[in-house]
Amino acid sequence: MKDVYITKIAKFLPNDPIDNDHMEERLGMIGGKPSRARSIILRSNKIKTRYYAIDENGGSTHNNAELTAEAIRALGNDEMLEEVELLSCGTSTPDHLLPAQASMVHGLLKNGTMEVNTAAGVCCSGMSALKYGFMAIKAGQVSKAICTGSERSSSLTKASMFTNEMVHLEELENNPIIAFDKDFLRWMLSDGAGAVLLENKPNKDISLKIEWMEGFSYAHEMETCMYAGGEKFEDGSLKPWADYSTEEWSQKSVFSIKQDVKLLGAHILVKAADSLKRAYTKHNIGPDDIDYFLPHISSYFFKQGFYDEMKKNGIEMPFEKWFLNLDKVGNIGAASIYIMLEELMNSGTLKKGDRILLFVPESSRFSYIHTYLTVH
Numbered sequence: 001m002k003d004v005y006i007t008k009i010a011k012f013l014p015n016d017p018i019d020n021d022h023m024e025e026r027l028g029m030i031g032g033k034p035s036r037a038r039s040i041i042l043r044s045n046k047i048k049t050r051y052y053a054i055d056e057n058g059g060s061t062h063n064n065a066e067l068t069a070e071a072i073r074a075l076g077n078d079e080m081l082e083e084v085e086l087l088s089c090g091t092s093t094p095d096h097l098l099p100a101q102a103s104m105v106h107g108l109l110k111n112g113t114m115e116v117n118t119a120a121g122v123c124c125s126g127m128s129a130l131k132y133g134f135m136a137i138k139a140g141q142v143s144k145a146i147c148t149g150s151e152r153s154s155s156l157t158k159a160s161m162f163t164n165e166m167v168h169l170e171e172l173e174n175n176p177i178i179a180f181d182k183d184f185l186r187w188m189l190s191d192g193a194g195a196v197l198l199e200n201k202p203n204k205d206i207s208l209k210i211e212w213m214e215g216f217s218y219a220h221e222m223e224t225c226m227y228a229g230g231e232k233f234e235d236g237s238l239k240p241w242a243d244y245s246t247e248e249w250s251q252k253s254v255f256s257i258k259q260d261v262k263l264l265g266a267h268i269l270v271k272a273a274d275s276l277k278r279a280y281t282k283h284n285i286g287p288d289d290i291d292y293f294l295p296h297i298s299s300y301f302f303k304q305g306f307y308d309e310m311k312k313n314g315i316e317m318p319f320e321k322w323f324l325n326l327d328k329v330g331n332i333g334a335a336s337i338y339i340m341l342e343e344l345m346n347s348g349t350l351k352k353g354d355r356i357l358l359f360v361p362e363s364s365r366f367s368y369i370h371t372y373l374t375v376h
Helices: 020-027 038-045 064-073 078-083 101-109 125-138 159-171 180-186 246-251 261-283 300-312 333-345
Strands: 005-012 086-091 115-119 144-152 191-199 208-217 230-232 238-240 292-295 355-362 367-375
Touching: 005 064, 005 333, 020 038, 038 180, 038 300, 064 086, 064 101, 064 144, 064 191, 086 101, 086 125, 086 333, 101 115, 115 125, 125 144, 125 191, 125 208, 125 333, 125 355, 125 367, 144 333, 191 333, 208 261, 261 300, 261 355, 261 367, 292 333, 333 355
Parallel strands: 086 115, 086 144, 292 355
Antiparallel strands: 005 191, 005 208, 144 191, 208 367, 230 238, 355 367
């Protein structure tokens, strides 16, 4: 089996950062009224700036594939891209149902024939894409691969996505206030992309060896928590978009991103600690074997709670080992862990022998992926 190294890492964040006071100007006001939930959610998540691939008039500046291609180009020149044998892309907000994300990105790169793979899901899709590249190099199938995580969540959270639902509510003489499970995520999500170059040998400067990757799903016991392209019922079942009429798609904002906030709060941290303990046990390590802990958390609201849950399970991670940048770039879903790692890898603080643990949860139906890296 071959060793696998992250030899380069890059990011692309579109346009200028948007602060809290200008978010609603960029995304738009639903029904022409400011959100009642916005200030409460922002006070809780403590995000100060984020990035949107939309301009001042609400027009698109980049689609998801373009964001991803920009991050990949930041890895190196055309000669490097021509040597890559595999492109593996993860996202929860692809531009199309078909073709797949990686095919669309490859079409923009125009770097020659290669294998492509697309990982679906939510936040874990970026790590699933990485694991595909990791296993391909580990097995000796390829010697160079590019893996990405990207999101263009703004395309699903703009006010225009909810216009017909507001009109429909007014026609029914209901109070035209968007449901909290939809409004909540409008103030949480951001756009951007991250990319890594994987090789079977380290470079001359600094490389991160992927020692192992472990994933855990709790879908066998948990109902859906975060979803798009469907509607959730009280019994926990999900009705897919294809079973609704085209009129209902807009009336119910079927394609908007939604989250069951009560379910999230009750289970996300409990399952997180359980999955982390399982990974520690399998690989016979613990918090003392980690120098940098990079947890993808959607909100700073969860930081203390996650620490407390780990402590309860005997796997307490001291805060001085945590590395976060959520407040500066926002929650970019599948791209968040890439952009966090890019900042750490290019910070100049890492030294050979340092050990890094990446922790990525997704609340869609409660999945977690852990990745253990060593600095070379």
